[in-house]
Amino acid sequence: MRDAAATGSPRATIGEFVERHGERYYRITAYHRMPPFFMTLASDSDLWMFVTSTGGLTAGRVDAQGSVFPYETVDKLHDARHHTGPVTRIRVVGDREEPLLWRPFDDRSPDESPVRRNLYKNTIGTRLVFEEIHDGIGLAFRYQWAACDEFGWIRTSTIENIGSSPIRVELLDGLRNILPYGAHHSLYQHSSVLVDAYRKSEVDQGSRLAIFSLTAGIVDRPEAAEVLRANVVWCSGLPGFRVDLAEEALAAFRRGERLPAETVRNGRRGSYILTGPLDLEPESAETWHLAVESARSHLEIADLRKRILRGDTLDREIEKAIEKAGENLRRNVGSADGLQLTGRVATTVHHFANVLFNNMRGGVFVQNHEVPVDDLADFVRFRNQEVARRNASFFRSLPDGIPFSDLLGEARKTGDPNVDRLCHEYLPIHFGRRHGDPSRPWNQFSIRVRHRRGGRSLRYEGNWRDIFQNWEALSLSFPEFLPGIIAKFVNASTVDGFNPYRITREGVDWEKANPRDPWSHIGYWGDHQIIYLLKFLEAAVRYSPGTLESLLQRDIFSYAHVPYRIRPYEEIVQNPRVTIDYDEELARAIDERVRALGADGKLLPGSDGTVYHVNLLEKLLVPLLSKLSHFVPDGGVWMNTQRPEWNDANNALVGDGLSMVTTAYLRRYVTFLEGVLDGSTAETASISTEVAGWVRQIRGVLTREQQSLDGKEIFDGDRKRIMDGLGTAFSEYRREVYGGGFSGKRCVSIPEVLNLLRTVRFFLDRAIRANRREDGLYHSYNLLALSKGGREAGVRHLPVMLEGQVAVLSSGLLGPQEAIEIL
Numbered sequence: 001m002r003d004a005a006a007t008g009s010p011r012a013t014i015g016e017f018v019e020r021h022g023e024r025y026y027r028i029t030a031y032h033r034m035p036p037f038f039m040t041l042a043s044d045s046d047l048w049m050f051v052t053s054t055g056g057l058t059a060g061r062v063d064a065q066g067s068v069f070p071y072e073t074v075d076k077l078h079d080a081r082h083h084t085g086p087v088t089r090i091r092v093v094g095d096r097e098e099p100l101l102w103r104p105f106d107d108r109s110p111d112e113s114p115v116r117r118n119l120y121k122n123t124i125g126t127r128l129v130f131e132e133i134h135d136g137i138g139l140a141f142r143y144q145w146a147a148c149d150e151f152g153w154i155r156t157s158t159i160e161n162i163g164s165s166p167i168r169v170e171l172l173d174g175l176r177n178i179l180p181y182g183a184h185h186s187l188y189q190h191s192s193v194l195v196d197a198y199r200k201s202e203v204d205q206g207s208r209l210a211i212f213s214l215t216a217g218i219v220d221r222p223e224a225a226e227v228l229r230a231n232v233v234w235c236s237g238l239p240g241f242r243v244d245l246a247e248e249a250l251a252a253f254r255r256g257e258r259l260p261a262e263t264v265r266n267g268r269r270g271s272y273i274l275t276g277p278l279d280l281e282p283e284s285a286e287t288w289h290l291a292v293e294s295a296r297s298h299l300e301i302a303d304l305r306k307r308i309l310r311g312d313t314l315d316r317e318i319e320k321a322i323e324k325a326g327e328n329l330r331r332n333v334g335s336a337d338g339l340q341l342t343g344r345v346a347t348t349v350h351h352f353a354n355v356l357f358n359n360m361r362g363g364v365f366v367q368n369h370e371v372p373v374d375d376l377a378d379f380v381r382f383r384n385q386e387v388a389r390r391n392a393s394f395f396r397s398l399p400d401g402i403p404f405s406d407l408l409g410e411a412r413k414t415g416d417p418n419v420d421r422l423c424h425e426y427l428p429i430h431f432g433r434r435h436g437d438p439s440r441p442w443n444q445f446s447i448r449v450r451h452r453r454g455g456r457s458l459r460y461e462g463n464w465r466d467i468f469q470n471w472e473a474l475s476l477s478f479p480e481f482l483p484g485i486i487a488k489f490v491n492a493s494t495v496d497g498f499n500p501y502r503i504t505r506e507g508v509d510w511e512k513a514n515p516r517d518p519w520s521h522i523g524y525w526g527d528h529q530i531i532y533l534l535k536f537l538e539a540a541v542r543y544s545p546g547t548l549e550s551l552l553q554r555d556i557f558s559y560a561h562v563p564y565r566i567r568p569y570e571e572i573v574q575n576p577r578v579t580i581d582y583d584e585e586l587a588r589a590i591d592e593r594v595r596a597l598g599a600d601g602k603l604l605p606g607s608d609g610t611v612y613h614v615n616l617l618e619k620l621l622v623p624l625l626s627k628l629s630h631f632v633p634d635g636g637v638w639m640n641t642q643r644p645e646w647n648d649a650n651n652a653l654v655g656d657g658l659s660m661v662t663t664a665y666l667r668r669y670v671t672f673l674e675g676v677l678d679g680s681t682a683e684t685a686s687i688s689t690e691v692a693g694w695v696r697q698i699r700g701v702l703t704r705e706q707q708s709l710d711g712k713e714i715f716d717g718d719r720k721r722i723m724d725g726l727g728t729a730f731s732e733y734r735r736e737v738y739g740g741g742f743s744g745k746r747c748v749s750i751p752e753v754l755n756l757l758r759t760v761r762f763f764l765d766r767a768i769r770a771n772r773r774e775d776g777l778y779h780s781y782n783l784l785a786l787s788k789g790g791r792e793a794g795v796r797h798l799p800v801m802l803e804g805q806v807a808v809l810s811s812g813l814l815g816p817q818e819a820i821e822i823l
Helices: 074-082 185-190 192-198 249-254 298-309 314-335 345-362 373-383 385-390 392-397 404-413 417-425 464-477 479-491 529-543 547-551 569-574 584-597 616-629 648-653 660-678 689-709 716-740 750-770 802-811 816-822
Strands: 014-020 023-029 038-041 047-052 057-061 085-093 100-102 115-122 128-134 139-148 152-161 167-178 199-204 209-214 229-236 242-244 264-266 270-280 285-297 370-372 401-403 461-463 502-504 507-509 564-566 580-582 636-638 657-659 684-688 745-749 781-786 793-797
Touching: 014 115, 014 345, 023 345, 038 139, 047 074, 047 139, 047 152, 057 074, 057 285, 085 139, 085 152, 085 249, 139 314, 152 167, 152 270, 152 314, 167 229, 167 249, 167 285, 185 192, 192 199, 199 270, 209 270, 209 298, 229 270, 229 298, 229 314, 249 270, 270 285, 285 298, 285 314, 314 345, 345 464, 370 373, 370 404, 373 385, 373 392, 373 417, 385 392, 385 417, 401 404, 404 417, 404 479, 417 479, 461 464, 464 479, 464 502, 464 529, 479 529, 479 547, 479 616, 529 547, 529 616, 529 660, 564 716, 569 716, 616 660, 616 684, 616 689, 616 716, 616 750, 636 660, 636 781, 657 660, 660 750, 660 781, 660 802, 684 689, 684 750, 689 716, 689 745, 689 750, 716 793, 745 750, 750 802, 802 816
Parallel strands: none
Antiparallel strands: 014 023, 023 115, 038 047, 047 057, 085 100, 085 167, 115 128, 128 139, 139 152, 152 285, 167 270, 199 209, 199 264, 209 229, 229 285, 242 270, 370 401, 461 502, 502 507, 564 580, 636 657, 657 781, 684 745, 781 793
16 A cells, blocks of 8 residues: 655645634645644633644643643654544555555645645634645645634534546544543643553443543552543444544554454553444445533533433534634724724624633633622631621622622721722632633643532633733723722732732732742832733723722722732842741641631731721822832932842742833822822822821932932932942831731821922832943843942843833833834
């Protein structure tokens, strides 16, 4: 038997939009000539798939533990086509002296062969089609991946006779290396041979339903451990085709042989291989579906078998389920204004994709601006059991669904700041997930869209930097939730002005150091904290004038109580790379509070043990004061909290780096606060005593230095003197608050705060101007050079970076002509 290959003319790689079956797709012709690339398929449920242009893939439900194909890094997925996932062999028989063997999508088909390959993906991202056309033998083969919650991942394959004569073929088609359910994916990374020993593959001959399971749970303890769920594969179509569980069926097929019949396979990898004959008339085709599903129970498998056996309409049911899944996803994206029509198809498609991935990462609000009260009550019970018990009648009095703005009005009437705070923080978001994929294996993704009791799970979680970035776009479509998003942001910030690592529906989470894990570290990511918060504040003022001002004086906000302790300023100067200690005793005390109270135990308590509440003005001042306390005149904000700014590429800047990016955004933030307070009718505001003292000290340092430096050059000694004043003020504030919490409240005058803001703007304007390069661009990051004697602080510039230009343009300092010069 010889391979089906012959000479022909090469074809160019072209990308274009096309119509297929009434739906728009993007097609890449001759995609195999491109370097391998990585894709994901979207679904309306917890089904996930990562696939490469080579055909290598991993897929499953919920997370990597729900894989039906091995979850591996991208480089290994590119190579996985040789042993995992789809495989097809077509033997063309007839009057020929020797049958031809066609191996679609095989590397051994040379560029000069009469084979055309196309890759299609529909523009909503739910269907991916691989197509190979062999003009030499007059056949086309294509397969599509798509998901539906009802059946799982569906591979729909079609073989078509595009010639003018009947063709008889012998077909092999199927899936290789199908995983059993129940082995943690880390076992595959270091003990895969052990997992193989526990594998059991079996097929029911009547329904051709194959079950892939473990014979027992893989543990090293003297106990019985059963895994009561399994992965399954079955076929709709190709009646009469036999099923083999062994990949060795490929070699047998090539030899024209069959493996001995096998219904159970133990201790070896399992596959699902169909073989049989097909007669194809000219312009006719044969289509079949392979369904792959994860984590099915005994009852679910039994019900599925019955459905397959009586399934005269199964093909149509599968197609309708896939169509429904696509429509569900369209509605999801449409709810966040992702459906638009422009003069350029690419712009329309890109907008849909941007909104889709934004919803997948940060979630989307479940029903316009409506709040489901039963879930709100669950949320409050989880956060604070005592508040839930004390206000049970209030939550029972609410209707089943209530607009968010009405809820906030009702919450305020209770007079309970805890109810007010928790109702502000409640965000009915679904469809979000922890991020991560095979290109970033250090992030463990998790897609939990289904509640254990049935129905949609309203939840979200993610790195605070990512999730608030997602919500910035989401808030444009759901602006009524802006007060809630702002509350979520500021309630997650600490007394020292930082946001801990992760935001979840339940509250906050932080990193814990593990010396054995190189990815484990503690610290605060200060990057873009100010601009992310500012974007929400500005949007709130635009959408609902007066709402933000009404929150400035209301004590309904809180502090995240993170067991990190920033070292005193003198120690930071000595070693700016090691500046934060993990307080084990405090961490244990927080855990005790969480067990007794609920997730509110992670919030700073007051002297009476309940959550300590402050107003929005204080919450807006603290991150500003924190950044100012790390400000290096004409250099930027000192990055000395053990984490970089912007992204991991700046890891090396930790300790020595100065951010002009944050400096520029601080300028915009200060200008915004000036405008809000200028428009306020209040003369005073009540803030925590220690914060008021911090305000006075920072204002005193900057006012003195403004008078002495106005219009003059800052020398290295001057710079260090100002740093010492600002850093010492922050250090004294931390010592007081770390030691005994806040001692009470005191009034500050609004004019005093405005004077601080105007003084700060003087130093920020000066720093931005000082960092203008000779070519008209601006420095983004600098390096701090402290003298050995500790009396001088120099600044050295780094190469130009794009984000610095964006920040300066955003700062509001430049006039139109200066902005044009940058652009």
